[in-house]
Amino acid sequence: MNSTAVPVNAGPAGKSDTPVRATTYKPGDYASGHDVRWCPWCGDYAVLSQVKKTLSTLGISPDQIVFVSGIGCSSRFPYYMGVYGIHGIHGRALAIATGLKLARRDLSVWVATGDGDCLSIGGNHLIHTLRRNMDLKIIMFNNRIYGLTKGQASPTSVVGQITASTPYGVIEPPFAPLALALGCQATFVARSLDLNPKHLEMVLDRAAVHQGAAFIEVYQTCRIFNDAAFEQLTDRALRDENLLMLEHGKPLRFGKNREKGIRLGANLQPEVVVIGENGVAEKDLLVHDEKAPNPNLAYILSQFHYPQFPEPMGVLRAVEAPTYDALVDKQIKDIQASKGEGDLASLLRGTDAWEVD
Amino acid sequence: MAVNTPQKPRETMEAVAVRFAGDSGDGMQMVGSLFTATSALMGNDLATLPDYPAEVRAPAGSLGGVSGFQVNFSSTDVYTPGDTVNVLVALNPAALKVNLRDLQKRGILIANSDTFNDNGLKLAQYTSNPLEDGSLADYQVQALPITRMTREAVAPTGLKGKDADRCKNFFALGLVYWLFDRDLQPTLDWLTQKFAKLPAVKEANERALKAGYYYGETAEMIQVQYTVQKARLPKGLYRKIGGNEAVALGMAVAAKRAGKTLFYGSYPITPASEILHELARLKNYGVVTFQAEDEIAAMCSVIGAAFGGAFAASGTSGPGLSLKTEALGLAVMLELPCVVVDVQRGGPSTGLPTKTEQGDLYQALFGRHGECPLPVLAPLSPSDCFHATYEAFQLAAKYMTPVIVLSDGYLANGAEPMRVPKVEELPAFDIRHPVDPTGFEPYARNADLARPWALPGTPGLAHRIGGLEKQDVTGDVSYDPENHERMCRLRAEKIAKVAESIPDQEVLGDGAGADLLVVSWGSAYGAVRTAFERARAQGLSVAHLPLRYLNPMPRNLKEIFPRYKKILVAECNLGQLRDVLQARYVRPMEGLNKIQGRPFAAAEVLAGIEKALRKA
Numbered sequence: 001m002n003s004t005a006v007p008v009n010a011g012p013a014g015k016s017d018t019p020v021r022a023t024t025y026k027p028g029d030y031a032s033g034h035d036v037r038w039c040p041w042c043g044d045y046a047v048l049s050q051v052k053k054t055l056s057t058l059g060i061s062p063d064q065i066v067f068v069s070g071i072g073c074s075s076r077f078p079y080y081m082g083v084y085g086i087h088g089i090h091g092r093a094l095a096i097a098t099g100l101k102l103a104r105r106d107l108s109v110w111v112a113t114g115d116g117d118c119l120s121i122g123g124n125h126l127i128h129t130l131r132r133n134m135d136l137k138i139i140m141f142n143n144r145i146y147g148l149t150k151g152q153a154s155p156t157s158v159v160g161q162i163t164a165s166t167p168y169g170v171i172e173p174p175f176a177p178l179a180l181a182l183g184c185q186a187t188f189v190a191r192s193l194d195l196n197p198k199h200l201e202m203v204l205d206r207a208a209v210h211q212g213a214a215f216i217e218v219y220q221t222c223r224i225f226n227d228a229a230f231e232q233l234t235d236r237a238l239r240d241e242n243l244l245m246l247e248h249g250k251p252l253r254f255g256k257n258r259e260k261g262i263r264l265g266a267n268l269q270p271e272v273v274v275i276g277e278n279g280v281a282e283k284d285l286l287v288h289d290e291k292a293p294n295p296n297l298a299y300i301l302s303q304f305h306y307p308q309f310p311e312p313m314g315v316l317r318a319v320e321a322p323t324y325d326a327l328v329d330k331q332i333k334d335i336q337a338s339k340g341e342g343d344l345a346s347l348l349r350g351t352d353a354w355e356v357d
Numbered sequence: 358m359a360v361n362t363p364q365k366p367r368e369t370m371e372a373v374a375v376r377f378a379g380d381s382g383d384g385m386q387m388v389g390s391l392f393t394a395t396s397a398l399m400g401n402d403l404a405t406l407p408d409y410p411a412e413v414r415a416p417a418g419s420l421g422g423v424s425g426f427q428v429n430f431s432s433t434d435v436y437t438p439g440d441t442v443n444v445l446v447a448l449n450p451a452a453l454k455v456n457l458r459d460l461q462k463r464g465i466l467i468a469n470s471d472t473f474n475d476n477g478l479k480l481a482q483y484t485s486n487p488l489e490d491g492s493l494a495d496y497q498v499q500a501l502p503i504t505r506m507t508r509e510a511v512a513p514t515g516l517k518g519k520d521a522d523r524c525k526n527f528f529a530l531g532l533v534y535w536l537f538d539r540d541l542q543p544t545l546d547w548l549t550q551k552f553a554k555l556p557a558v559k560e561a562n563e564r565a566l567k568a569g570y571y572y573g574e575t576a577e578m579i580q581v582q583y584t585v586q587k588a589r590l591p592k593g594l595y596r597k598i599g600g601n602e603a604v605a606l607g608m609a610v611a612a613k614r615a616g617k618t619l620f621y622g623s624y625p626i627t628p629a630s631e632i633l634h635e636l637a638r639l640k641n642y643g644v645v646t647f648q649a650e651d652e653i654a655a656m657c658s659v660i661g662a663a664f665g666g667a668f669a670a671s672g673t674s675g676p677g678l679s680l681k682t683e684a685l686g687l688a689v690m691l692e693l694p695c696v697v698v699d700v701q702r703g704g705p706s707t708g709l710p711t712k713t714e715q716g717d718l719y720q721a722l723f724g725r726h727g728e729c730p731l732p733v734l735a736p737l738s739p740s741d742c743f744h745a746t747y748e749a750f751q752l753a754a755k756y757m758t759p760v761i762v763l764s765d766g767y768l769a770n771g772a773e774p775m776r777v778p779k780v781e782e783l784p785a786f787d788i789r790h791p792v793d794p795t796g797f798e799p800y801a802r803n804a805d806l807a808r809p810w811a812l813p814g815t816p817g818l819a820h821r822i823g824g825l826e827k828q829d830v831t832g833d834v835s836y837d838p839e840n841h842e843r844m845c846r847l848r849a850e851k852i853a854k855v856a857e858s859i860p861d862q863e864v865l866g867d868g869a870g871a872d873l874l875v876v877s878w879g880s881a882y883g884a885v886r887t888a889f890e891r892a893r894a895q896g897l898s899v900a901h902l903p904l905r906y907l908n909p910m911p912r913n914l915k916e917i918f919p920r921y922k923k924i925l926v927a928e929c930n931l932g933q934l935r936d937v938l939q940a941r942y943v944r945p946m947e948g949l950n951k952i953q954g955r956p957f958a959a960a961e962v963l964a965g966i967e968k969a970l971r972k973a
Contacts, residue, residue: 032821034833061816063816063817063818064814066664067821068661078823081821082819083819084814084820085823086660086661086664086691087821088657088660088687088823088824089683089684089686092653092654092657095649095653095657096657096658096660096664097661098658099659099661100664100813102620102647102662103618103645103665103667103669106814124654125650125654125657128654331640332644335641336640336641336643341643342639342641342642344610347613347639348606348778348780349596349777350777352394352597354398354594354595355594356591356595
């Protein structure tokens with residue numbers, strides 16, 4: 001082991017907001033070289049592959065990136081990345097990542113977590129991380145099941161779902177993770193799908209450059225314990241009817257021939273309409289606005305579930321707000337500017353010392 | 358302050374204990390602290406202990422709402438706030454009822470007679486007025502209309518009603534200042550600073566303070582003034598410090614000395630919250646404080662910050678340590694340096710939140726699942742909280758391990774003078790972060806068995822660590838059975854080696870052997886030390902071993918114990934250290950145990966010593 005001393009002042013002072021940009025990186029530069037041990041056909045592979053692609057496109061040096069995870073299948077993620085990483089304890093990835101980012105604003109800190117890790121045991125950390133707008137990129141793999149512990153119901157399992165822990169069907173309603181995130185005033189909320197690499201890449205790229213907490217829900221299929229979870233959204237014959245692809249500034253249209261749309265009815269109740277029927281024209285449709293200061297439209301979308309509504313895919317919300325870590329840093333710098341940077345002797349002495357001689 | 362009235366007779370006393378007691382809204386903690394500060398400035402050695410209810414505002418005048426602050430100041434060394442008090446200030450009947458048992462016979466009772474009315478007596482559950490029924494004949498009672506005298510004194514400022522009455526704590530303080538010949542100036546300066554923006558309040562309190570002082574000087578009732586000479590403290594710069602303040606200072610100073618950022622992640626909990634409050638004020642020293650959403654997040658944020666290269670710490674009390682336990686196990690597995698201070702309180706569960714106890718020793722030593730050792734230190738006094746916390750960071754960084762510091766409510770809230778160390782007297786930190794990728798292995802070990810502290814951002818050193826068992830040297834995930842045993846043994850051996858960095862245990866009194874060795878740990882030191890000195894003065898054959906390092910323990914303990922005929926372990930729990938020592942040193946020991954939410958009184962320990970020797 002080499003033990004050459006380097007400057008040890010690892011802290012927020014004097015660090016820039018922007019990770020170091022290098023000239024060119026290939027996705028392979030972000031691989032750890034370890035064998036990936038997810039089950040064959042697991043949706044996690046696709047996410048791993050897209051994340052590496054995004055990071056290489058953005059040109060963030062692997063040395064400047066830290067992946068933090070909790071416990072679960074997806075939480076093995078850091079082991080497969082050739083970056084710095086912590087595989088933490090169940091539910092706590094966001095808390096670990098928060099401490100790291102507060103101590104080291106210069107790093108690009110990512111969190112890999114699952115629906116059990118993030119919404120059940122770690123739910124408290126999620127709501128507060130989003131509320132604070134910590135500058136973390138959060139990828140939540142939602143497969144609606146506990147995979148690593150062999151198939152129990154999770155907080156996103158649907159009513160009626162048969163699992164190892166619910167042999168007669170789930171009776172509790174699931175979380176709508178995007179609605180939860182919006183309720184926490186999250187500044188970036190998006191959803192994508194493991195089986196749509198291009199879309200996933202777009203969402204990851206957007207999250208990576210967002211300043212603040214970026215929450216991405218990835219619908220990810222667990223082939224072993226919940227294979228059919230997203231059939232309606234991935235089946236070629238069905239998906240166009242069940243997916244609402246969001247684009248900022250564009251009307252909310254979907255369907256095989258994009259003939260359907262979303263209109264806001266009485267009492268803010270959304271409804272599916274068909275363009276050309278009953279006098280409905282495109283101008284009657286809701287227009288997506290991810291930058292709206294008021295998150296009500298995004299919240300309406302976050303409640304869409306098939307078969308009643310198409311499930312939105314893309315960026316529901318992306319607004320600018322100060323990040324918590326930047327505010328912490330600013331407060332320290334402001335106080336140092338007004339009071340002066342304290343030295344060790346004055347710290348020791350305090351304000352009421354007296355001399356004994 | 359110039360005093361030109363005839364002097365009353367003066368008596369010199371070696372040590373005096375004063376307790377200010379009143380309703381929790383009466384400002385007793387404030388005047389107690391001011392009296393302490395003045396006595397420190399006047400050169401006394403001292404120790405203090407506040408005693409306040411768990412409720413922020415219990416019903417006014419009720420027994421549950423009594424708040425007290427005790428100061429023991431002396432011309433000789435002081436180790437405790439005192440078992441009993443020479444002077445009791447009782448601002449209402451409830452305060453008298455709760456505190457009278459601790460007033461010495463012939464001690465001075467200053468009571469606010471204005472509050473001993475039907476309502477006040479009823480709230481305190483008195484059936485007759487103790488100021489009039491002769492039940493206080495054993496004491497020197499000064500029943501004074503403090504409320505009315507205060508109102509009169511502050512009248513020129515225009516303050517009326519409740520605002521005027523709020524100054525009565527300063528009247529009482531002034532009277533006690535006169536009684537012990539204290540200088541008013543430090544308190545006057547404090548008032549000027551504190552109420553700079555409220556001139557009327559400042560003036561009213563000043564008037565009340567002086568009125569109390571002049572009342573003592575001129576009134577016929579109090580005949581004697583007492584003097585307590587300066588203590589012979591070693592030369593140097595001193596500051597008054599409480600245990601929590603000292604913990605905060607120890608953390609901030611350690612980080613600054615090491616050239617590190619201090620990261621303090623914490624969740625509010627009594628009696629540890631002041632550590633967060635103190636550190637949050639130190640932002641100009643670059644301290645990062647993070648009030649987490651819960652105790653678990655606090656501990657996990659500490660782990661993240663430590664991975665990033667900060668000096669990271671958290672403070673908590675028993676319930677919080679329980680919640681932090683899983684994450685502490687992760688810190689042991691990750692072998693990252695951090696410090697957790699447990700300010701122990703009465704348990705189990707919510708227990709006695711504002712009261713002291715030494716009940717978390719087992720939890721600190723053994724509370725985690727798996728083979729999960731870590732160093733544990735227990736400071737002996739409020740000022741030692743500074744040194745122990747500083748040392749905890751030294752051990753954490755040297756051995757790459759979490760360290761637990763066991764303070765408690767008694768140390769946290771108590772205060773005493775601390776000699777301010779010079780920067781160069783503080784041991785330096787030798788922290789090296791690897792930068793050369795050649796041959797870098799995350800779990801390679803140096804001679805101390807510590808792994809390298811490689812920081813993210815260092816080119817070529819990207820590595821992953823985690824809670825899964827590590828392959829020796831490489832740190833890769835390993836399920837290999839032999840490797841797991843090797844790693845468990847390595848982690849245990851590393852913590853055992855911490856013993857090489859701690860001093861040999863010292864014994865107070867006869868180190869060569871005696872009839873009785875009294876063992877204390879952490880905060881019990883003060884009362885046991887006082888009792889031990891009294892026992893020695895009586896000619897008893899006794900020695901005192903104040904344990905400060907609870908894991909690993911000093912290497913010479915095994916040589917010390919056989920020298921004593923009998924061993925008595927004094928601790929504020931049901932015998933946790935005794936169990937550990939008996940098992941480790943295979944030696945029967947007796948226990949002196951108290952678990953009442955209050956620290957030992959020296960007299961209790963002395964009685965325990967005498968009893969143990971009688972049985973011998």
